[in-house]
Amino acid sequence: MFRRDLLQDKVVVITGGGTGLGRAIGERYLELGAKLAIASRREEVLARAAQEMTAQGGEVFYKSCDVREEKQIADLFDAVFAHYGKVDILVNNAAGNFISPTERLSAHAVDAVLKIVLHGTFYTTLELGKRWITSGQGGVMLNIVTTYAASGAGSGFVVPSAAAKAGVLSLTRSLAVEWAKYGIRQVAIAPGMFPTEGAWSRLVPSDEIAERLMHRVPLRRVGNKSELANLAAFLVSDEAGYINGEVVTIDGGEWLQGAGEFNELIDLSAHDWDQLSAMTRKK
Numbered sequence: 615m616f617r618r619d620l621l622q623d624k625v626v627v628i629t630g631g632g633t634g635l636g637r638a639i640g641e642r643y644l645e646l647g648a649k650l651a652i653a654s655r656r657e658e659v660l661a662r663a664a665q666e667m668t669a670q671g672g673e674v675f676y677k678s679c680d681v682r683e684e685k686q687i688a689d690l691f692d693a694v695f696a697h698y699g700k701v702d703i704l705v706n707n708a709a710g711n712f713i714s715p716t717e718r719l720s721a722h723a724v725d726a727v728l729k730i731v732l733h734g735t736f737y738t739t740l741e742l743g744k745r746w747i748t749s750g751q752g753g754v755m756l757n758i759v760t761t762y763a764a765s766g767a768g769s770g771f772v773v774p775s776a777a778a779k780a781g782v783l784s785l786t787r788s789l790a791v792e793w794a795k796y797g798i799r800q801v802a803i804a805p806g807m808f809p810t811e812g813a814w815s816r817l818v819p820s821d822e823i824a825e826r827l828m829h830r831v832p833l834r835r836v837g838n839k840s841e842l843a844n845l846a847a848f849l850v851s852d853e854a855g856y857i858n859g860e861v862v863t864i865d866g867g868e869w870l871q872g873a874g875e876f877n878e879l880i881d882l883s884a885h886d887w888d889q890l891s892a893m894t895r896k897k
């Protein structure tokens with residue numbers, strides 16, 4: 615669906631790029647000509663991913679980096695600039711999340727999520743932004759948020775994530791204005807349900823719940839990672855050069871179904887409607 619050279623020779627740093635959605639985004643970018651650097655805490659996961667991702671060609675540099683640590687982020691960008699000579703695109707994809715009644719959380723548990731999602735995204739953004747501004751080079755930053763951030767509704771039982779992702783979205787919009795003059799563009803994606811090991815093991819407690827979840831989505835299915843990767847490719851490409859500060863939701867219509875009070879009526883049959891209509895028409 616894209617020109618094969620859409621991201622030719624663009625150097626892309628993807629946090630959390632060794633697993634799940636980050637890896638899927640990286641694989642699509644590679645197909646479109648990009649050079650990748652993937653980073654997360656577990657070096658063995660990155661090494662395996664880099665090896666598998668380059669089986670069809672392309673280049674994937676990897677380095678262990680905990681995005682909660684300012685020094686490790688500086689070391690990461692030093693290494694990527696030394697290796698490739700530049701960075702054109704940053705994908706802030708690393709995240710932490712789990713379900714819990716909020717009153718059961720310790721301060722440490724709150725920090726565990728906030729530090730990865732909000733602080734981690736802020737720190738990578740700041741480190742690379744300063745380098746781009748100093749050198750006069752621009753670029754694109756893509757932040758992966760969630761529908762409960764994009765809708766503004768938040769969500770119970772994942773409250774640290776809801777608060778942190780809302781902060782990331784605010785960062786996206788704020789810097790879209792402040793840093794545009796430096797040629798730095800900000801965009802975000804709000805994914806709905808995309809089954810990944812990392813998300814499902816922490817957020818979907820049973821197969822029965824997984825099955826029920828489909829009913830929340832008008833399209834009656836979860837997302838394919840490749841669909842999200844396509845959107846991520848478009849948004850960071852020069853073809854999307856006038857999109858700045860926007861978040862694009864990709865959720866099969868899930869959040870809209872939840873928002874409309876009458877959308878539950880979707881399951882009524884024609885017969886049900888005949889009966890209802892007879893009852894509700896003015897006599």
Ligand SMILES: CCCCCCCCCCC/C=C/C(=O)SCCNC(=O)CCNC(=O)[C@H](O)C(C)(C)COP(=O)(O)OP(=O)(O)OC[C@H]1O[C@@H](n2cnc3c(N)ncnc32)[C@H](O)[C@@H]1OP(=O)(O)O
Pocket residue numbers: 709710711712713714718719720721722723724726727760775806807808812813816817818819823827
């Ligand atoms: C009804 C179901 C609907 C499902 C809908 C489908 C999903 C669609 C929407 C999804 C939106 C968002 C998705 C995501 O963000 S997915 C990303 C998931 N991936 C990850 O989380 C990967 C990284 N995660 C981690 O490394 C860990 O999970 C963690 C975030 C906890 C960080 O690890 P760390 O090693 O730093 O932390 P600790 O293990 O030391 O724990 C720190 C404190 O947190 C407490 N904790 C940990 N887990 C839980 C839990 N499950 N419940 C309560 N508390 C928890 C832990 O006890 C520590 O606190 P204390 O020291 O006080 O004990």
Ligand SMILES: NC(=O)C1=CN([C@@H]2O[C@H](COP(=O)(O)OP(=O)(O)OC[C@H]3O[C@@H](n4cnc5c(N)ncnc54)[C@H](OP(=O)(O)O)[C@@H]3O)[C@@H](O)[C@H]2O)C=CC1
Pocket residue numbers: 629630631632633634635636653654655656657659679680681682706707708709710711730734758759760761804805806807808809810811812813
């Ligand atoms: N899957 C879904 O349905 C949805 C996902 N999302 C978002 O998509 C993104 C990817 O999630 P997904 O692929 O599902 O889950 P994963 O668990 O696979 O991805 C999370 C990644 O973040 C990395 N990470 C976690 N903590 C740190 C840290 N301190 N420093 C550096 N890297 C870290 C992990 O690697 P490591 O453990 O090696 O550090 C892992 O690669 C996240 O931003 C998530 O919030 C949003 C909505 C829905």
